Amino acid sequence: STSMIYNFAGIITHFNIEGADFDVTPFGSGHINDTFLVKSKIVSYRTYLLQKINHFVFKDIDGLMNNMVLVVNHLKEKIAQKPNGNSEKEVLTLVPCNNGKYYYKDDQGNYWRMTYFLEDTRSYDLVTTEKQAYQGGVAFGQFQYLLADLDPAEIVDVIPDFLNIEKRLRDFNNAVANDKADRLKTVVTEVEYLSSWSTAMNDILKLGKAGILPLRITHNDTKFNNILLDKNNDIQCVIDLDTVMPGYVAYDFGDAIRSIINTAVEDEKDLDAIQLNIPLFTEFTKGYLSETLSFLTEPELKSLIKGVMLLPYMQAVRFLTDYIEGDVYYKTHFPDHNLQRTRAQIQLFKILELNRSKLSDIVNTEWLLLKSNAPIKKV
Numbered sequence: 004s005t006s007m008i009y010n011f012a013g014i015i016t017h018f019n020i021e022g023a024d025f026d027v028t029p030f031g032s033g034h035i036n037d038t039f040l041v042k043s044k045i046v047s048y049r050t051y052l053l054q055k056i057n058h059f060v061f062k063d064i065d066g067l068m069n070n071m072v073l074v075v076n077h078l079k080e081k082i083a084q085k086p087n088g089n090s091e092k093e094v095l096t097l098v099p100c101n102n103g104k105y106y107y108k109d110d111q112g113n114y115w116r117m118t119y120f121l122e123d124t125r126s127y128d129l130v131t132t133e134k135q136a137y138q139g140g141v142a143f144g145q146f147q148y149l150l151a152d153l154d155p156a157e158i159v160d161v162i163p164d165f166l167n168i169e170k171r172l173r174d175f176n177n178a179v180a181n182d183k184a185d186r187l188k189t190v191v192t193e194v195e196y197l198s199s200w201s202t203a204m205n206d207i208l209k210l211g212k213a214g215i216l217p218l219r220i221t222h223n224d225t226k227f228n229n230i231l232l233d234k235n236n237d238i239q240c241v242i243d244l245d246t247v248m249p250g251y252v253a254y255d256f257g258d259a260i261r262s263i264i265n266t267a268v269e270d271e272k273d274l275d276a277i278q279l280n281i282p283l284f285t286e287f288t289k290g291y292l293s294e295t296l297s298f299l300t301e302p303e304l305k306s307l308i309k310g311v312m313l314l315p316y317m318q319a320v321r322f323l324t325d326y327i328e329g330d331v332y333y334k335t336h337f338p339d340h341n342l343q344r345t346r347a348q349i350q351l352f353k354i355l356e357l358n359r360s361k362l363s364d365i366v367n368t369e370w371l372l373l374k375s376n377a378p379i380k381k382v
């Protein structure tokens with residue numbers, strides 16, 4: 004296995020940790036980094052997580068780790084002010100290296116970082132209950148709330164243009180113009196469909212550029228398995244902070260909804276199986292708004308539904324771009340995998356469009372309910 008090729012004992016000596024004689028085992032189901040559990044053979048010592056940072060995806064490791072330090076320090080300060088807040092359980096804790104940095108570069112050019120392992124927690128790949136959906140909304144809403152007073156200018160764009168639809172459409176149009184893999188003739192319908200929506204999908208960016216939507220600090224990978232739940236299935240901690248960057252709140256809302264609301268998998272072959280789970284949408288929205296009520300502006304509230312449309316659209320554009328270019332970016336498991344992914348995301352987009360006003364009404368209703376009931380939340 005891949006875990007055998009690393010000199011873990013050597014790597015671990017560079018981190019400031021307690022204990023000795025460690026067992027190191029692969030952990031979790033993340034797709035980006037390689038994650039390992041580091042457990043001392045003496046059970047009274049703390050357990051750690053060691054991660055090899057994917058530096059093919061993240062080129063600027065200094066910028067990335069700098070972001071992470073700023074974000075966790077800010078979160079810890081805020082959590083410490085909260086009644087019963089526990090900044091060690093609710094926020095990731097980075098372990099410093101002997102060189103004073105928060106990562107260690109080994110002689111093979113791999114980048115390693117370490118955090119405290121959070122005991123008695125679980126992450127789930129799929130949302131199956133309304134409680135989970137609600138907790139997901141609370142988690143990502145609170146994350147944005149706690150970071151709302153950290154200046155986005157301090158956070159670097161670790162992946163420039165990651166959620167920039169203008170840039171994604173430019174790449175898409177280039178792929179169409181070049182037709183490198185000679186596949187364009189097989190996807191004319193999909194290309195025309197996505198092109199017909201391109202102007203409408205520019206809304207969030209336009210409002211941002213006009214200063215109507217504020218740039219904030221967003222998570223940008225709001226998958227459900229980037230939340231740790233405690234024994235009672237309550238939110239404990241938001242993890243996977245690699246893509247934390249300046250962004251618009253609707254991006255996080257939309258990307259979370261993209262997976263939570265879909266009853267099928269992202270690359271579903273049977274398009275009829277793609278349906279909306281409205282109760283999960285409602286619960287996520289309730290949880291999210293309960294945390295963001297105090298700072299969300301009216302235009303931001305209105306933008307949430309735009310994010311719900313934009314994120315599946317952007318994913319369809321990216322999958323189709325890759326298909327047209329001959330499958331150069333995403334790993335594919337069978338010949339037309341990127342096309343199947345494209346069609347599934349287009350189908351989701353179409354159903355969302357059909358239900359757009361219904362979903363929008365839910366957001367507005369929950370907002371009004373919360374506004375009339377809840378005292379303004381302060382941490």
Ligand code: ADP
Pocket residue numbers: 030031032033034035036037038052095118119120121122124125126228229231242243244245
């Ligand atoms: P990736 O970017 O590869 O998704 P993550 O940082 O999300 O990496 O970590 C992968 C998995 O490891 C998570 O989904 C979660 O299950 C687990 N995990 C990550 N950090 C912690 C932690 N501090 N304590 C417990 N489990 C964790």
Ligand code: MG
Pocket residue numbers: 033034228229243
């Ligand atoms: Mg993850």
Ligand code: MG
Pocket residue numbers: 033035036224243245
């Ligand atoms: Mg990640």
